[in-house]
Amino acid sequence: MITNSRSDNVNTRNLVVDILLAVTRDGAFSHIAIRDVLDKYRYLPKQDRAFITRLSQGTIERMIELDAIINQFSKTKVKKMKPVIAAILRSGVYQLKYMDSVPDSAACNEAVKLTVKRGFGGLKGFVNGVMRTIARNMDQIRYPDAKKEPVRYLSVKYSIPEWLVQRFTEQYGAEACERSLAAYLMPHPTSVQVDTDRSSVEEIIASLEQQGITVRRNEQVERALFLSGYEALDEIEEFENGLLYVQDTASMLAVELAAPKQGDHVIDVCAAPGGKSVYAARMIGEQGHVEARDLTEYKVEMIEENIDRCRLSNMTAKVWDARVFDEAAREKADVVIADLPCSGLGVIGTKTDIKYNASEEKIAELAALQQEILHVVCGYVKPDGTLLYSTCTMTREENEDNVQKFLETHAGFELEQMRQYFPYEGCDGFFMAKMHRR
Incomplete structure (x- = not known):
């Protein structure tokens, strides 16, 4: 049995700083950094684990807004701060603004203690001053003018990089943009x-x-x-x-759009961890078969674990590079599922660091990769079969434009249905297109 002293020696706010540094300084994915800490400290009380999750997720999610607040009241701007000090202040200000259960005095005092604990005792006066000034002036925080600077206003209000606000507004309109940004910040069961x-x-x-x-x-x-x-x-x-x-709602809706039937042969070309394949396997019955493929042994092991856990006898996994044509699979599939690597802008609500790592260059690279893979895997579709193309993102280059380019260069296929889902529709931002091989 775990003794209380073991958990009493753990500073939960210090663990949150570890998570923030892993994400902002070391480039770790936020959900993995949080999971690793929670796995290591599984013995902590439920309340402490919930506190770590809430504070780390919230700080990463609201980082642009938190930086704007800190910069209003600190002579040293966040970009010029040592990463540890920036992490302490960001998590401290998040507690002041968004965690009513934490008294302002506790947030300020713990930030100062953390500064000393981390070896920056000389900066405890600076941290104390910034925290207490913000605590006193929380109702005086200024946001950009929504009419004069609409892009910057939305960027700070919803903690989204300005270039993404601009892009969403241009491609989908101001209303869909703001509703999507607001949905990212809603609780996600x-x-x-x-x-x-x-x-x-x-x-x-x-x-x-x-x-x-x-x-x-x-x-x-x-x-x-x-x-x-x-x-x-x-x-x-x-x-x-x-x-x-x-599995997210939109991911299930994509498989339902592909509509694999009893007895169908399905190939999922970029399947890990296997959610769409599992859903398809449950739709096609014991007479059908799903072949779930991915690029590496590690990813295929993830799929195999889910096959075993879900007790599926009609599904197998295989290591295969989707960019390389498999002659043995030519025209063998009733349904090909091509849920391809993408910029992931539709899942910012659950993987918050995506918004800080995305770029126009990456979007262009991914759109080209998607075209390359589609050109290869369409050869697996039987005549009168279905090609499902999907992504968990919201860029026309990776979605509608890619479908149009594919159809222009593959005359044997025709579009049956295409749909862009937005985060405010009760699911991830998600794109799906069902194409039929004549």
């Missing part, structure tokens, strides 16, 4: 698909609620639920035995 072959949705709901988990039906997908109020997924029996699989 966990979306799961249910294995209705082994249990009914009603039985699953009753079991989860008995475990104290908050459950909500998914109005867009019949065999899906939203979960919240749990501590760890791998502690839920229904997840461990494969009755539940984490």
